Amino acid sequence: MSKTTNFDLEHGSAIATRAARGIKGAIAIVLASTGLLFLMLAAGVMGSSRSAPITRVDARSGPFVTAYGNTIQQLEYGLTPESVAATSDGGYFALALTDSPSGVGVNWILKLSASGRPQWQREIGCASGAPGDYGLGVSAQQTSDGGYILGGGILGCHGLYIQRALVEKLDPQGRVVWAVAYPAGPHGSAITQIKQTTDGGYIAVGSATDPNLYLGALILKLDGAGTVQWQRELGPIGSTLAFFNAVQQTSDGGYVAIGESSVVGGSFPYPTSVLVASFDPSGNVRWQQGFNNVDNQGSPSSYTHALSGIQTSDGGYLVVGNWSNSPGGPFPQEDSGGALLLKLGSSGNIEWQKAYNGGIYCYFNGYDTTCVLITALPYSVHQTADGGYVLAGLGNLELLDSVPQVPWLAKVDSGGNLLWQYFYYDTYPTTGRPISQYFASSAPTNDG
Template sequence: MRRESILAFILLTCALATVAGAAAVDLSVVWNKTYGKPGANDSAYSIIQIPGDRGYVFSGETESFGAGEADAWVVDLSRSGDERWNRTYGDRGMDTARSVINTSDGNYLFVGAFTYIMGEDRKDTDVLVVKFSPTGDIIWNETFGGPEDNATAYAVAETADRGYIVAGKTAFWGEPDTDALVIKLNRSGSEEWSRTFGEPGLNDTAYAVVAAPSGDIGIAGSTESFGAFAADAFVQKIDSSGNETWNVTFGGAENDTARSIVLAPDGGFVFAGSYMSRTASGRTDDDALVVRMRPDGKVAWNWTYGNADENESAESIIATRDGGYLFAGRTGESPLDNDAWIVKLDGEGAVEGDLTIGGRNPGDRAASVIQTTASEYVFAGTFNSTKKGGTPDTDAWVVKLATKPKTVIKPPAKPPKPPNVCPGQCPPPTPKPPVTQKPQTGSIGDLVWNDTNKNGIQDKGENGIKGVGVELLGSDGKTVVKQTKTDSRGTYLFSGLQPGEYYIEF
């Protein structure tokens, strides 16, 4: 097993400006809509596109609908964001749907948490996995955990064998520390194997998972057990049987985490999350973190993104069709006072464009993002709709975005010269001397031919004569000014002649 730590001083920082050499794009809102009832708290955590561009499905949790404190929630939307149906899944406790995916058989699957009410003073949370049809009907559902454990799933991916890999966390009931949890399911939802990792008394969580066509699996999250400092971001590569290939941690002296992971073109991974630093005054500052990793776990590049006076986080990252990346998350003056934030990157992590969107209340954020066409994206998250003086009210939030190349005005090739500045009154300009005009010159030339009929006209068949000596005489008819011979066509030419009177002699 190999573990590495990347410390703060080698992380590259990118402020909110496009990097030289990166293409520039404008991001704009096509439409944005919220879902939920007034006075209730609702959130969207994950979104997918329905195959064939027939709309979207998001998953989350709702207090507006359902039977319990909060229920797992799935909503089907049209391409314009209008609700077509919504379903809740749960019982009396707090239940949630954290991640939803398309399955290869044309259905959908979500993972999250289901809470059992064990008594007045005891609740038990298990991993919840539900496979459902395009109309929201349950095909099968399973829970994983037990009465002595509290477990939650945050992410799921379909594997090469058409099973599923689930990532989350687990803890013994009543214990504060958590272990990262990975569960492999077959296509029917039965467990094939599970793995946990973490040290007693410390917290570890797997927030994201991605499955490669080769069968390899990437897990990303946060660890206190294996990092260098408080909590570090980690990425673990395992094979299809759950055996670890490598495990790498990233971070500085504060708390860092990985929230999302995707495949890179070379078979490596790109993950996104947050990196925390501490200012000279002692205040902590979060920046969004994106790291590109090679297949062997070595770092290809890593960047942080943000401003010194704000807190940023990347909650979801995708590989875009143009070979770059786009992440969605939050930005604001504090972790609680924030807006949704979308940032487009090129293939090397340079910023191509970004967009901040939110309302007047704190707490708006983007949790999941997808690309729907070559130039359009959709993100899902949470919007704070609380009225002034009213009860807390958050809604699920879905926003469609469009991108287009940004028009860049090029500066002139040479900047204009500044005007002369004189103390007091400037002296009159010195007049330029008059320009002496050069005399115009002329040329004299003609053709020497064999005038067989002696009519003075070159008739057909009367060709030029080569090599005839020609003299240019001055105005006196005697002085030779220039000499030449006719060329192969019988022509001659005297050029560069000053104005005057000349004679030609053969």
């Protein structure tokens, strides 16, 4: 994959005040210290207030930036943000993983009003299990009945210590309606994304582990009650392993799944390739494609990751992630990696590809000079009304003595050319330095 576009990462202010052109609104959750930093971006000036824990949030209207923490008996527990969605009442729904006093990992869900005021919160999982047990949700969406669907994995919880794929259906108040664990692989399985389908059921993707502990890319079609209608796996085959990170129902009722594959052998880490597969409504594979740089022998030679993707308005697909020619080293080269966009046609053929980085940046860290490749990592992508795309993830900020990772938002046109990018970050009051954060999830708001 040749580098076709460079981007210069800007030195941003503490909070960007220009809105994203081409979108009326977007929401995102950010990892910030031990809490959730929730951003609502809209056309106009973005607010900059923060508050934690959630009992201290003040009501406000319009754009906001607010931090939320999970506090139990005056002790704040760490959070890992996973997913965010706009809700039909104009509010928002956020999903995170949290610790508990018993040492069991559980899901923490938070429902917010349109102004960011918490309406309710719940912990869901095997809260009475032994330390080390967990129920984790990494994907969430509001369903057509006003409730919510969560996908992830579960370990222990008074059962076998083999991780199983987990789906939980919640009512509009966050109470569990049903929960099903799926032993999709003999040595484990997990869901990385779940979405409701037009028939009222669900499509989920992730991975299943075989007896040799190799991963196969897993896709599950469920009915509205969580019963499996069909299940498919791509791999593992021999020493080739694979997994899916994202899925979307396509306009013809089928599905496109996006993930990664790699061949185990040689030196670790093993080169990884982008994997894109198309399925018909019954789960039959229409086509599958792999993308990577190759060496003189035709073998994959780079480390390419696909984290998200969408079907585009022209019937094709856009895949986002990053790539590198090496797993890392002390002497980076300007053409050695960057953020990655792959635009595919309806049959999976490449229409265009773009890789973006900001070149090499060298700084003195207090002991010696360090040089790094300035780049970004998009976690999600959304198409805008003008045919372009908005990317959300993390990017490198250039400081005199470090290169912290901070939330990054960028817009490209329909051909993948960079139009603008912004950083959104908070600072330590005493030093003025940015707090290391990242966009963990993003979604368009109901107003577009």
